[in-house]
């Protein structure tokens with residue numbers, strides 16, 4: 001039997017009250033592409049059954065719906081139709097944008113390209129606008145993408161702009177520069193399309209907080225972004241992914257939820273499971289379906305008078 005290994009923190013415990021008010025609960029998660037996870041990642045301690053689609057897909061859906069998020073931002077989605085169908089039964093509507101040359105399509109028996117997806121609760125939000133972008137590096141399209149949606153709260157009429165991305169993976173100075181350039185293009189894309197709405201920008205940035213891209217995001221003048229986990233705990237978490245590949249164990253922070261710090265307050269964030277709870281084989285595992293943890297954050301609108 002699957003039991004979520006997360007600990008709840010603060011207001012996240014009132015998960016059923018969530019849809020009643022103006023609060024926005026967002027779940028950010030690199031779900032692990034089915035094709036890549038089974039054929040490319042070489043997770044050495046993960047049992048084969050844990051990666052079987054027929055089993056894993058329900059863990060993915062369970063992980064998402066158990067937190068009752070208002071908005072869901074996902075990366076490495078290569079089974080959008082399944083997620084769309086499953087999440088529709090729970091009241092969500094979604095959009096998908098694939099990578100132009102996804103590594104998934106080179107894998108035998110793949111299910112198409114992977115990409116980013118955003119889902120939102122239809123009873124809470126009206127969709128105002130959807131934009132997609134193939135991120136550019138020095139004005140040339142790269143293989144990484146972003147999606148942006150502008151949502152309007154059906155009760156209050158307040159708007160929020162949600163964007164998500166999955167930046168270029170792997171280490172090295174050149175790739176760190178590439179991610180920084182992708183990030184600059186991403187910020188320009190968000191700034192051009194937010195149209196005055198508060199922004200929540202989340203994703204798998206494939207960069208630790210010490211990389212240039214982190215400072216580029218945090219120092220963007222007009223967007224004025226903060227990082228939700230860092231605001232709440234005065235520092236980024238110690239890890240957002242923890243896996244053992246053939247080349248060794250990897251445990252670091254590369255996923256973030258950035259937000260307009262003058263327009264939104266962070267009310268609560270979901271704690272990650274401890275090393276002990278995760279277990280020595282790390283993730284993915286029979287208990288947890290991805291190599292990245294889900295980040296869950298509650299935001300409230302800031303009273304303009306208090307600024």
Ligand code: NDP
Pocket residue numbers: 030036040041042076099101102103106143144167168169170204206245
């Ligand atoms: P990225 O470098 O961004 O990585 C692609 C995926 O690989 C990510 O989802 C990433 O996951 C995962 N990954 C990162 N590190 C490792 C690792 N050590 N072991 C296994 N998987 C890892 O790739 P691009 O999007 O730039 O695409 C790769 C390019 O390679 C494409 O342009 C494609 O054309 C090409 N390609 C060609 C093939 C061929 O047969 N011709 C086969 C495969 C790819 P995370 O973000 O979670 O770290």
Ligand code: CA
Pocket residue numbers: 032033036076
């Ligand atoms: Ca991956």
